[in-house]
Amino acid sequence: MLVVQGLVVQGGWVPGTDRPGRLALWAERSTALYEAKRREHPFAEPAESLAELLGEAVDQAAFETLTLHLPGTSKGPVPSPETGSEAPARGVRLREWAVPALLIPGDAALAALAQLAEPDPDAAWQPAASLRYLGILATHAYDLALRGRMLPQLVVEGGVPAARWRPVITGADAAGYRDFAAAMPPVVRATGAEIGRTLRDALHSLVDGAARALLPERILHGHRTGPRGPLPDRWIAALTDPDPALPGARPDDVRELGTALGDWLRAALDANGPIRVSFRLSEPGPETDEWGLEFALQSAEDPSLYLPAAEVWEGGRFPGLPQRPDETLLAGLGRAVRLFPLLHLSLREQQPDRMTLDTSEAHEFLRQAAPLLQAAGFGVQLPTWAGRKAVGLKLTTRSKKASPSRAAASSGFGLEQLVDFRIDLVIGDGVVTAEELAELARLKVPLVRVRGQWVELDDRQLKAALKAVDRRREGSVTAGEVLQQVIDGGEDDLPLVEVDADGELGDLLSGQAAERLTPLATPAGFLGTLRPYQERGLSWLHFLARLGLGGILADDMGLGKTAQTLSLLLAERSAGEEVKPTLLVCPMSLVSNWQKEAARFAPGLRVYVHHGAERRRVDISDDADLVVTTYGTATRDLAVLREVDWGRVVCDEAQAIKNSGTRQAQAVRAIPARTRLALTGTPVENHLAELWSIMDFCNPGLLGPAKRFRRRFQEPIEVRQDADAAAALKRATGPFVLRRLKTDKTIISDLPEKNEMKVWCTLTGEQATLYQAVVEDMMAAIDGSEGIQRRGNVLAAMTKLKQVCNHPVHLLKDGSRLPGRSGKLARLEELAAEIIEDGDKALIFTQYAEWGTLLQPYLTAHVDRPVLWLHGGLSKARRDEMVTRFQEDDEPMLFLLSLKAAGTGLNLTAANHVVHFDRWWNPAVEDQATDRAFRIGQSRNVQVRKFICTGTLEEKIDAMIERKKALASSVVGTGEDWITDLNTDQLRELFALDPAAVR
Incomplete structure (x- = not known):
């Protein structure tokens, strides 16, 4: 049993009666106070101090005292097993205790659990089994939404209709549901609700939250101002709105739509086939305005098994199709009508196989119907440009021409150097003028062909672009300011989509500096000859160091990261300048490897190993060019290492600091140095948060705080496979990451198979x-x-x-x-x-x-x-x-x-x-x-x-x-x-x- 020293945070679920359920958080100290005679829980943490400890994860929480059914005796409650306290042998039964708690609304529970349910060994608190269980349930809910195992419904909450997503639990998911019920810790249902109701209510709220997180923003932005338009239209819009309520709807309309949607959910629960109806949208030809929407049957498990509706009517088949595929197609189209009402026009035909849309109808399908259909389990195939932000920024910089006297005094490129810059607006693949932008805004056409390419024009992006026209768009800034602009990636509604820079700044921003820079020759004192790709790596490392920037040398294992690092130290010293010592932190198993490699390749370097019982506690860098230590020693001797004036800190096998919250990651990050270098063959093993952690070691603060990185890059890329976010991340990190693979024959051709x-x-x-x-x-x-x-x-x-x-x-x-x-x-x-x-x-x-x-x-x-x-x-x-x-x-x-x-x-x-x-x-x-x-x-x-x-x-x-x-x-x-x-x-x-x- 893991014994937690400090605070244990419990998680429970409070099912709603006329409103959605809520996530309950309460905590207890690891010391039980059995002397208490009152009915209040004697060692529960006050809700206010718990909220302060948990931080932003509970921003939306309300303070409330709950009556919980918890095991206890006449003297007091029994502490949780995680505290390590021993429970009394006799007299234990469920009793009611007043417990101060944080109540988080159901629609915010998913995000809160993502931050709270994972144990952090260095935190002042730990999640109890109940909170970890709810975290696993939240992950399961997200997976259901990601796989489209949900359907939209119309429910009544507090007397007001609301658009909600509900899970579709069939097949293997049903077995998982039973397992979740059997595994539910009693604390989760300590409010007194039975297991089935608690699990059902929690899963409903978490799936609804996951669906809204996964689906794109509504096409109509701003606040709704009352009951306008027919109920089905308002219901569809509310499925992606943070506020699902539909006040003012006529009771008969609510009853009719709710019944139809309930029938759909029941039909889905009865269906067991792995075949789904699919829709493919194709853009019009050069001179037409007719979009095509093709219907098909598709295997849900193997999307490559695809049968167009025209072939269904001709008797075509693929493995796994039901006996009557035509009935499956018609039934699926009938269900899809609820999410894309225009489909009813095709259902008038005896054998519908496709329909023609005009541009406004195609836009309605792209922005509203397609994500809803996809989330409801239908297959959807869209043009490659669909869903991407069409309006962006292009940053152009040019090096200033130096005067002869200034050129003679210049010591080379630096981040303080001034460059000319210009920011242009881009739509699709081309730059647009302010006049062209104003004309597009005047036309108010959301889907338009610009220079032969179709793009979606988001109204909010257009407004942001028109404002950007009035701001300063050219002038002079430092190279460092340009670098930060590229990393920041533009603005929320106007992402930076293109960078055009010349000179050494262009080399850096390209992410291909190693290929563009003139390779440095093997430095004096290096016993051996660097391979061409290693010389390019040396030039890249030297270039970053000259700018005072850190980097990640992520060459594949065995390509010589050690040799390139040692050659960098020699190259710096061969220039005749005073160079401060380098601290190298590595796993204990590599200490000898660094000693031997330094003796083999760079015998002129003075190497000191700071490890073991005999290590020096003061002046550890005296007479040393390279100090080698381990992650464990660096953590223990942090106070000593921080006192040294290091020129560089190098982390070898840098995946050791991939979890930013661990003690050794925090310790290594706290050692001051002019530059930092991470060596790893696996910069990302599991999640993009690991890349942030290693990058934050190399260049502290450059990618912003972890929360912003998660919102801007990690969630869009890992959850939604957002290509724009992936491109922005590559643009932001590319200048600081060099990765070559052994399988690339252009890198190394003489390595055997x-x-x-x-x-x-x-x-x-x-x-x-x-x-x-x-x-x-x-x-x-x-x-x-x-x-x-x-x-x-x-x-x-x-x-x-x-x-x-x-x-x-x-x-x-x-x-x-x-x-x-x-x-x-x-x-x-x-x-x-x-x-x-x-x-x-x-x-x-x-x-x-x-x-x-x-x-x-x-x-x-x-x-x-x-x-x-x-x-x-x-x-x-x-x-x-x-x-x-x-x-x-x-x-x-x-x-x-x-x-x-x-x-x-x-x-x-x-x-x-x-x-x-x-x-x-x-x-x-x-x-x-x-x-x-x-x-x-x-x-x-x-x-x-x-x-x-x-x-x-x-x-x-x-x-x-x-x-x-x-x-x-x-x-x-x-x-x-x-x-x-x-x-x-x-x-x-x-x-x-x-x-x-x-x-």
């Missing part, structure tokens, strides 16, 4: 029996648990099943014999013998140190050759000795490595075989481990084998990863925790043993 293969292993009879027993035992435990305990049971089950797949001894730990009892071990024995016989060397990775300890002596005896074993318990000297022996000894051998201890940083190019004996199921982690051998210096093809036991969870999870390759970093990038969110039926299917798995 990496051949990856899966090695399928079968279980022995003993393994199969053990596997089945573990499944039955652990599923019983999972069924009987909830919340954090359930997650722990799922992870424990996975660990045990993976141990069985490795070897029975790994699970039983009984010290019995190894041979003949494991399909994986038998395959490894064969493979190891082949590798040794061929005179080769191999790396064998396992994530379990205990298994490696058993395997090492067994393999040594089996191959009669050295088998080295590197794990986290070794001293630095012993690790270095092993690496040196493996790299320099000509004898064929095996190197057994713990994945966590040796997955990054080491250079082990003597190996041309890599074996992953058991899987971590994180492609990025496995690739990092493989690249210990597949990197510069490798002259032979590298054979990579991943062992998988057929018919087990290993095969099934591997298949899931293959299906989700495009989302691997966000779905499975965190290792195995994502599996704990599967419902019980999905886990049972995942863990089940296929009879064909046994040999």
Whole structure:
């Protein structure tokens, strides 16, 4: 049990009667005060101080005292398990307690849970299991909305009709719903409502909030001023409006529309087919005003299975179509009429297959119907320009021509240098004049062809553009101000869409400075020759440093980030200027690597390792050009390191600071230096917030606060795949990120091939029996648990099943014999013998140190050759000795490595075989481990084998990863925790043993 020191924040849901439900937050201190005799909760945190602690996440909260049903005795309430306090053995029953709470409206609950439900180990408070449960439920609601598993409805709240979105729970989602009901912590429903009502009310509010977050803004901006227009039109508009209420509607109209929508929802709940009706909008030809809207049937699971309606009527088919596809098409079109009333014109035809729209009707479809249809589960295909902001800004800068005297005095380009600038308005792909803009605004045509290209003209953008015409649009500013304008990306309604700059500023802003700058030659004192792409990397690093800017060198693993960094230090010193020392922070496993690489490539650099019990506490930079320390030491010695006048701070394996809230990220960021450099082969592993964290280390404050970055970039890109936001992020970060890949033959052409293969292993009879027993035992435990305990049971089950797949001894730990009892071990024995016989060397990775300890002596005896074993318990000297022996000894051998201890940083190019004996199921982690051998210096093809036991969870999870390759970093990038969110039926299917798995 995780014991929380400090404040534990609970989450509950208060279902509404005549209004939407509300999220309730209350907190308790970790010390129970049983002496209290009053009925008020004696150790609940005051709502005012809780609101101050939680900050902006609870801006919309109201203070209220709730009566909660919580376990307690006659002396006082029982503290939460997370506080670590022991509950009384007797006399505990549910009692009513008055608790000060924060009540957050249902439409704001989704955003609040996104910020509050994830634990932060460095925060002064921690979410309890109840709050984490609601966070998972919010994620599920967002997923339902993202997949279109919702429909619009008309409900009555407080006597007023309102437009709301409701989830459509069918198929696998129904099983998940039951699982959520079974797993609900009692605190969530402590207000006294039963489980079903609490879950239903919470999911309704969260799905409605998710739908409004995902759908685009309404076409009509501003406040509504009363009951104008027919109810269906007002209802459609209110589905994307922050205010869903429809006051003043006639009761008969409300009853008629509500009944029709209710029938639609019931029909959707009864439907189980994976086939949906789809709409494709095509723009008119050069001389016409006729838009085409094609109808079709499409597979919801595989959108490439697409059958136009014309072919449906001709009898066309694809796999999975119902017996009567024509009826499916007509029924779908009939439901879609409610969201796009113009469709009724096509339904007059006997065999509707498409309809023609004029430009105003096409705009109505684009802005209103299309997002609603998509959210309701229909397929929608639009022109590529649809949905993008049409009006933007173009920034043009030109270097000022210097006078001869000024040119002679100039020391080169700097951020203080003045440049001429001009800002133009852009529509589509072309610049427009103020006169053209005024004419477009006068015509009030929302969809218009500008210079042969169709664009949507948003009324709010046009008004912002007309105001921008009157502002200063040209003059002189510093290069630094231009850089900040590019990063800021324009204005809310007028994004910066194009930058045209010349000179070195243009090189920087292009994001291609490494290619544009004149490459620096290999500096004096560097023993070796930099490759051409490394010389370009050196010139880029030197260029940024000269400007006082930080950067991210994100070259693929093995392309020589270390060599480029060392050459930068030498280049700066060879210029004869006084250079302040560099602090390099890295994982402990890389300290020796930096020592050896510096001695090998840059022996003239004075290197001091600040690590270990004997490290100096003062004057650590005396007589040192490069000080190497670890993240842990930097955190502990922060006060000492902050006193040094550093020229640069470098973070190697900078994914270590990807979570900005961790102590080590905050510590490294707090060390002052003129410039900063991050080295990482994986700048984004899971979420864009990691890129913000690393960028904020390199150039503090340049991307703005995390909240603004999340609103401006992270949410639009990750949730809505917004191409404009992605382009703006690339424009803002491109100048500071240099990434080259080994697979790019223009970068490096002499690196051999990496051949990856899966090695399928079968279980022995003993393994199969053990596997089945573990499944039955652990599923019983999972069924009987909830919340954090359930997650722990799922992870424990996975660990045990993976141990069985490795070897029975790994699970039983009984010290019995190894041979003949494991399909994986038998395959490894064969493979190891082949590798040794061929005179080769191999790396064998396992994530379990205990298994490696058993395997090492067994393999040594089996191959009669050295088998080295590197794990986290070794001293630095012993690790270095092993690496040196493996790299320099000509004898064929095996190197057994713990994945966590040796997955990054080491250079082990003597190996041309890599074996992953058991899987971590994180492609990025496995690739990092493989690249210990597949990197510069490798002259032979590298054979990579991943062992998988057929018919087990290993095969099934591997298949899931293959299906989700495009989302691997966000779905499975965190290792195995994502599996704990599967419902019980999905886990049972995942863990089940296929009879064909046994040999």
